[in-house]
Amino acid sequence: xxxxxxxxxxxxxxxxxxxxxxxxxxxxxxxxxxxxxxxxxxxxxxxxxxxxxxxxxxxxxxxxxxxxxxxxxxxxxxxxxxxxxxxxxxxxxxxxxxxxxxxxxxxxxxxxxxxxxxxxxxxxxxxxxxxxxxxxxxxxxxxxxxxxxxxxxxxxxxxxxxxxxxxxxxxxxxxxxxxxxxxxxxxxxxxxxxxxxxxxxxxxxxxxxxxxxxxxxxxxxxxxxxxxxxxxxxxxxxxxxxxxxxxxxxxxxxxxxxxxxxxxxxxxxxxxxxxxxxxxxxxxxxxxxxxxxxxxxxxxxxxxxxxxxxxxxxxxxxxxxxxxxxxxxxxxxxxxxxxxxxxxxxxxxxxxx
Amino acid sequence: xxxxxxxxxxxxxxxxxxxxxxxxxxxxxxxxxxxxxxxxxxxxxxxxxxxxxxxxxxxxxxxxxxxxxxxxxxxxxxxxxxxxxxxxxxxxxxxxxxxxxxxxxxxxxxxxxxxxxxxxxxxxxxxxxxxxxxxxxxxxxxxxxxxxxxxxxxxxxxxxxxxxxxxxxxxxxxxxxxxxxxxxxxxxxxxxxxxxxxxxxxxxxxxxxxxxxxxxxxxxxxxxxxxxxxxxxxxxxxxxxxxxxxxxxxxxxxxxxxxxxxxxxxxxxxxxxxxxxxxxxxxxxxxxxxxxxxxxxxxxxxxxxxxxxxxxxxxxxxxxxxxxxxxxxxxxxxxxxxxxxxxxxxxxxxxxx
Numbered sequence: 001x002x003x004x005x006x007x008x009x010x011x012x013x014x015x016x017x018x019x020x021x022x023x024x025x026x027x028x029x030x031x032x033x034x035x036x037x038x039x040x041x042x043x044x045x046x047x048x049x050x051x052x053x054x055x056x057x058x059x060x061x062x063x064x065x066x067x068x069x070x071x072x073x074x075x076x077x078x079x080x081x082x083x084x085x086x087x088x089x090x091x092x093x094x095x096x097x098x099x100x101x102x103x104x105x106x107x108x109x110x111x112x113x114x115x116x117x118x119x120x121x122x123x124x125x126x127x128x129x130x131x132x133x134x135x136x137x138x139x140x141x142x143x144x145x146x147x148x149x150x151x152x153x154x155x156x157x158x159x160x161x162x163x164x165x166x167x168x169x170x171x172x173x174x175x176x177x178x179x180x181x182x183x184x185x186x187x188x189x190x191x192x193x194x195x196x197x198x199x200x201x202x203x204x205x206x207x208x209x210x211x212x213x214x215x216x217x218x219x220x221x222x223x224x225x226x227x228x229x230x231x232x233x234x235x236x237x238x239x240x241x242x243x244x245x246x247x248x249x250x251x252x253x254x255x256x257x258x259x260x261x262x263x264x265x266x267x268x269x270x271x272x273x274x275x276x277x278x279x280x281x282x283x284x285x286x287x288x289x290x291x292x293x294x295x296x297x298x299x300x301x302x303x304x305x306x307x308x309x310x311x312x313x314x315x316x317x318x319x320x321x322x323x324x325x326x327x328x329x330x331x332x333x334x335x336x337x338x339x340x341x342x343x344x345x346x347x348x349x350x351x352x353x
Numbered sequence: 354x355x356x357x358x359x360x361x362x363x364x365x366x367x368x369x370x371x372x373x374x375x376x377x378x379x380x381x382x383x384x385x386x387x388x389x390x391x392x393x394x395x396x397x398x399x400x401x402x403x404x405x406x407x408x409x410x411x412x413x414x415x416x417x418x419x420x421x422x423x424x425x426x427x428x429x430x431x432x433x434x435x436x437x438x439x440x441x442x443x444x445x446x447x448x449x450x451x452x453x454x455x456x457x458x459x460x461x462x463x464x465x466x467x468x469x470x471x472x473x474x475x476x477x478x479x480x481x482x483x484x485x486x487x488x489x490x491x492x493x494x495x496x497x498x499x500x501x502x503x504x505x506x507x508x509x510x511x512x513x514x515x516x517x518x519x520x521x522x523x524x525x526x527x528x529x530x531x532x533x534x535x536x537x538x539x540x541x542x543x544x545x546x547x548x549x550x551x552x553x554x555x556x557x558x559x560x561x562x563x564x565x566x567x568x569x570x571x572x573x574x575x576x577x578x579x580x581x582x583x584x585x586x587x588x589x590x591x592x593x594x595x596x597x598x599x600x601x602x603x604x605x606x607x608x609x610x611x612x613x614x615x616x617x618x619x620x621x622x623x624x625x626x627x628x629x630x631x632x633x634x635x636x637x638x639x640x641x642x643x644x645x646x647x648x649x650x651x652x653x654x655x656x657x658x659x660x661x662x663x664x665x666x667x668x669x670x671x672x673x674x675x676x677x678x679x680x681x682x683x684x685x686x687x688x689x690x691x692x693x694x695x696x697x698x699x700x701x702x703x704x705x706x
Binding site: 023024025026027028029030031032033034054055056057058059060061065066067068069070071072073074095096097099100102106108109110111112141142143144146147148149151152153154157159161162163164166174175234235236238239240241244248285343344345346348350351 | 376377379380381384386387407408409411412413418419420422424425426427448449450452453455461462464465495496497499501502505506507512515516517527528588589591592696698701703704
């Protein structure tokens with residue numbers, strides 16, 4: 001069902017029509033490879049750099065420190081409410097760059113396709129990637145396509161890697177920079193992405209469709225980082241959710257983090273779905289939210305900046321950083337009880353991104 | 354058999370010993386993810402940039418034009434004579450950067466692991482990647498691990514993406530720059546990699562083991578590119594082999610290329626294996642060879658430079674570029690007959706890189 005959501009705007013160009021499904025030869029480095037690159041990838045991602053089609057692409061970077069990151073995407077199903085593996089692949093890497101304080105610039109895209117994938121599915125996903133890249137103001141400048149035999153993949157895996165630039169003068173941020181007294185801010189409701197994917201995968205229906213929050217966080221992050229050094233940590237709570245992100249920061253910064261449970265924004269339908277599936281929204285992946293840990297005197301200002309951005313309207317101060325019990329994350333419930341939030345062991349929700 | 358070649362030097366570190374095989378949780382963003390990163394990836398790739406473990410890594414690039422590339426590796430089996438998916442993943446991306454005239458600098462590594470892969474196999478491959486990175490003088494500065502369920506992958510797929518810098522003043526090279534009169538040079542024997550992989554996959558035994566030529570081409574390429582503009586094209590003939598590479602250049606440069614068949618270096622055992630398997634060495638992948646297309650007056654000098662490098666000892670001038678019949682590649686046999694070498698259609702040797 002979800003697989004047929006967005007094909008209306010993509011029609012298979014002429015030389016590819018003989019192949020309604022991807023065959024091994026499309027990854028073989030010969031004529032079929034050339035056709036899929038020239039008639040599918042280049043028209044979608046087209047920019048002068050990619051069009052040159054060399055072994056590597058030459059780009060110009062503005063001055064500043066260079067940030068690099070990589071992420072592979074194996075989400076199942078390929079389409080879900082609010083997005084697809086295409087938007088996820090672009091935004092996931094854009095967001096990792098943004099969390100380093102960088103302005104995302106250029107992405108590469110590596111496709112591992114299972115033989116038999118419908119060409120129209122690939123076309124629709126590539127088109128969504130191109131739209132996401134445009135929205136995030138990045139260019140996809142290099143790509144690679146490999147095809148594996150039927151039964152040795154799962155439709156499509158995408159790797160994106162990216163380069164961004166931290167403008168000169170921007171104060172360094174990092175997961176080891178949280179300081180006692182700092183305030184913890186989340187930019188919006190948690191758990192939306194993971195529940196959107198799980199509900200379609202499990203065939204659950206709710207009164208309102210829960211949509212993924214998949215979005216590029218570049219401009220939201222840039223709205224709060226500056227040269228004052230008051231923003232200490234930026235992270236996007238993806239796999240492992242808010243629980244994993246806060247635990248990593250607590251451990252790397254050698255501090256504890258105490259969160260007021262009722263301050264953490266969760267959509268009622270996400271809360272309800274979590275209860276139905278036996279999940280804790282703290283553990284569920286987000287793809288369009290950030291956690292900022294900031295100096296206490298900057299908290300209200302940063303909160304206001306976040307709320308002024310369309311992706312940060314539901315931002316909230318949810319907790320604070322303490323010096324004692326380094327490495328611990330705890331949450332305080334409405335009645336004042338405190339419980340430790342451990343780092344999840346492993347995979348609560350496989351193939352969520 | 355080949356799978357047990359190189360495990361002597363890798364022993365599973367303590368926290369990973371409870372998991373002799375990779376489980377879904379190792380890609381889940383929780384404690385198991387943390388353990389595999391801290392005890393397997395960081396000790397192997399360890400450098401200050403990767404050790405910071407942020408969402409993105411900050412690097413410093415020397416001045417010059419920035420080259421970017423990406424490649425996914427799906428070779429089967431994971432180990433073969435002369436290498437493994439690990440060396441291939443590093444050298445493949447290093448070589449794509451080198452073919453743009455860039456000095457390779459930084460790589461990212463994305464792992465898509467099938468649940469059940471032996472931890473010792475992963476450890477050995479990661480260690481070989483680290484050794485290959487050291488040999489190629491590049492740092493692996495960012496990584497990502499995803500685990501897919503048993504039956505949805507094939508042991509291990511690796512994506513590497515890379516960034517390099519073309520020193521200021523180096524003349525631009527590209528597949529569209531071949532000019533009539535140019536000489537075509539190959540840096541050594543062709544077909545070694547593909548035949549090494551195919552022979553182990555098909556269980557063929559020859560008198561001498563055919564080894565992959567997998568090697569980093571950075572210093573070899575840098576030994577011939579300079580600011581004189583006499584090197585017009587550099588390509589590494591990987592998937593699709595020499596036939597695909599020359600066809601791409603002929604098409605993009607709008608020229609024809611005529612090759613003297615007997616000048617093309619092929620090892621006798623590779624030739625014999627090709628005849629046995631019904632393959633043409635022109636179509637077989639290489640992973641440590643380059644094709645240089647250079648101004649005629651520079652050909653002898655470039656040939657001498659290549660031969661002075663340990664990876665270019667068997668370099669040979671194999672043909673020349675012509676103005677007529679743009680887009681065509683042809684070879685002239687020993688008896689003077691000429692045959693057209695078409696771009697291969699699709700996949701002659703699937704999963705070779």
